[in-house]
Amino acid sequence: TFGEPDPDVGRRKQSLADVGGLHQEIARVRELLELPLVAPGLYRAIGIRPTKGVLLCGPPGVGKTLLCRAVAAELNAEVFQVAAVDLVGGFSGETEANLRTLFSNASHHAPAMIVIDELDAVAVRRDAMASQGDVRVATQLLSLMDGLDQVDGVVVLGTSNRPDSIDEAFRRPGRLDVEIRLDVPDEQGRREILAVHTREMPLTEAAERALEGAASATAGLTGADLMHLVREIGLAAARRVSTQSVHADWSEGLDVDISVDAADVAEGL
Numbered sequence: 001t002f003g004e005p006d007p008d009v010g011r012r013k014q015s016l017a018d019v020g021g022l023h024q025e026i027a028r029v030r031e032l033l034e035l036p037l038v039a040p041g042l043y044r045a046i047g048i049r050p051t052k053g054v055l056l057c058g059p060p061g062v063g064k065t066l067l068c069r070a071v072a073a074e075l076n077a078e079v080f081q082v083a084a085v086d087l088v089g090g091f092s093g094e095t096e097a098n099l100r101t102l103f104s105n106a107s108h109h110a111p112a113m114i115v116i117d118e119l120d121a122v123a124v125r126r127d128a129m130a131s132q133g134d135v136r137v138a139t140q141l142l143s144l145m146d147g148l149d150q151v152d153g154v155v156v157l158g159t160s161n162r163p164d165s166i167d168e169a170f171r172r173p174g175r176l177d178v179e180i181r182l183d184v185p186d187e188q189g190r191r192e193i194l195a196v197h198t199r200e201m202p203l204t205e206a207a208e209r210a211l212e213g214a215a216s217a218t219a220g221l222t223g224a225d226l227m228h229l230v231r232e233i234g235l236a237a238a239r240r241v242s243t244q245s246v247h248a249d250w251s252e253g254l255d256v257d258i259s260v261d262a263a264d265v266a267e268g269l
């Protein structure tokens, strides 16, 4: 439910160590949100308005949600995360009520980060295409964001892979006025992501070398693709061999699975 801080964050906190690459993006989000979350009074003292919202854009699976959670953990902020589609309720006014619950609960747990995934589902452009209901929801969300001016230590992060479909009213000052783009990782990024996801695997030198090759052979894959790739390799190794020979098999699995996955992705581009 949207009423509670995300229990996952307490159980197994995702931290910056779980993120491969994205160094500049992390630094930027952190720089923008650290003081608004941990020292909101400072802004009042200086007489400027703190950043209240950031929009993270980029294709699916590049780590937008992961980045939010990791930065929140770093700043000791509670995370209230929802997928926008889960907020949408069937009866009239239900979505607006869900949004109010979300913001109200976050406000009681400051410092807190409200993360709305796929924000475009509720922040639709209020033009001729939008239904009355959609307009009401977008208007409610805007007014809740404006209301955060009165609340210290609560920020909103929206994620989207279709930022153009978000109503411009959401980009005004005091709302999601900063946009940060996350892209598909480059080779160094892929190397770091593979390292994150294999860090608990017992790798031999040969497997390490295979991994290095994998970083250059996987252009176009996202962090989520690479996570799945590593999982497949691990599962294949577990199925095929006894634990003693896992290492030897690992690099073999790598060749097979990368070629399959990379071909799939290439086709989808």
Ligand code: ATP
Pocket (backbone or CB within 6 Å): 018, 019, 020, 021, 022, 058, 059, 060, 061, 062, 063, 064, 065, 066, 067, 117, 159, 161, 193, 196, 222, 223, 224, 225, 227
């Ligand atoms: P979507 O738009 O589909 O919600 P997203 O950009 O929010 O995608 P995440 O949900 O954060 O992507 O990523 C899914 C999973 O992929 C993460 O939980 C993580 O395991 C892995 N992943 C993605 N990017 C990275 C990364 N940069 N470093 C390490 N793991 C990553």
